Amino acid sequence: MLAVYSNPRWLSVVRGAVERLTETLGFPAVQCRSITRAVDEALTNIVRHSYGNRLDEPIALYFRRAQRSQQGEVESGLEILLCDRGRAIDPNRLRGRPLEEIQLGGLGLDLIRQAMDTVEFTRKGLTNQLRFVKCLASASDAS
Amino acid sequence: MQILARRHDKTVIFDVSGDIDFANSPEVRQSVLREIREIRTSRVVVNLSQVRYIDSSGVASLIEGLKAARDLGSRFILIGLSTSAREVLQLSRLTKVFEIYDNEEQALAA
Numbered sequence: 001m002l003a004v005y006s007n008p009r010w011l012s013v014v015r016g017a018v019e020r021l022t023e024t025l026g027f028p029a030v031q032c033r034s035i036t037r038a039v040d041e042a043l044t045n046i047v048r049h050s051y052g053n054r055l056d057e058p059i060a061l062y063f064r065r066a067q068r069s070q071q072g073e074v075e076s077g078l079e080i081l082l083c084d085r086g087r088a089i090d091p092n093r094l095r096g097r098p099l100e101e102i103q104l105g106g107l108g109l110d111l112i113r114q115a116m117d118t119v120e121f122t123r124k125g126l127t128n129q130l131r132f133v134k135c136l137a138s139a140s141d142a143s
Numbered sequence: 144m145q146i147l148a149r150r151h152d153k154t155v156i157f158d159v160s161g162d163i164d165f166a167n168s169p170e171v172r173q174s175v176l177r178e179i180r181e182i183r184t185s186r187v188v189v190n191l192s193q194v195r196y197i198d199s200s201g202v203a204s205l206i207e208g209l210k211a212a213r214d215l216g217s218r219f220i221l222i223g224l225s226t227s228a229r230e231v232l233q234l235s236r237l238t239k240v241f242e243i244y245d246n247e248e249q250a251l252a253a
Binding site for chain 2 (some may be wrong): 008009011015025030033034036041043047048089104108110111114
């Protein structure tokens with residue numbers, strides 16, 4: 001678990017931690033970068049939209065190994081949960097759109113969706129929860 | 144992040160190093176737009192070879208620079224895309240939008 005305040009100065013610290021974690025778990029380099037990018041973009045969205053650029057609000061990140069069955073085979077990976085207590089986010093804004101329709105403001109979301117196998121948003125009480133899952137790809141998928 | 148400007152005749156080259164993220168992308172945006180809109184430099188080159196990381200707000204800053212340059216008839220060029228910069232521009236399908244060269248010599252000769 002990692003807890004930070006909503007100050008953008010902590011973004012680089014979180015990126016460093018996520019990059020080391022994904023390397024340790026055995027993700028290929030390109031996926032280490034894309035997972036790190038997704039977490040960074042999600043944190044930025046929390047700072048901007050959920051907390052309205054306030055600098056001292058809490059954000060919690062939880063990391064754990066994930067497993068899922070896919071066509072009879074068990075895949076392992078990484079589950080990441082980002083929690084904040086800012087204003088509720090409209091889940092419709094998190095839906096995927098065709099790339100042609102993506103404006104610059106939605107670029108971060110698109111990078112998140114491209115990086116992760118699962119992206120889920122839920123509001124539980126006063127808490128926004130953004131859940132990512134990324135499975136370890138086979139070597140042929142990793143390039 | 145560090146951003147340093149070098150001038151060659153009517154060209155300015157911004158050497159950017161480090162991480163461009165939400166904390167500091169406004170600095171990139173401000174430097175680039177000032178050069179294009181206020182100083183009216185006819186060719187602005189951004190060297191990304193030492194950029195370890197760039198997020199979507201950094202990309203947005205570059206897009207703003209490109210739009211401003213087009214509006215004023217100047218050129219906005221990216222050179223030396225680092226791995227991170229190239230990946231983000233490719234994922235965003237923006238590599239064909241920008242004028243991109245491998246290095247400074249190519250950009251100055253173009």
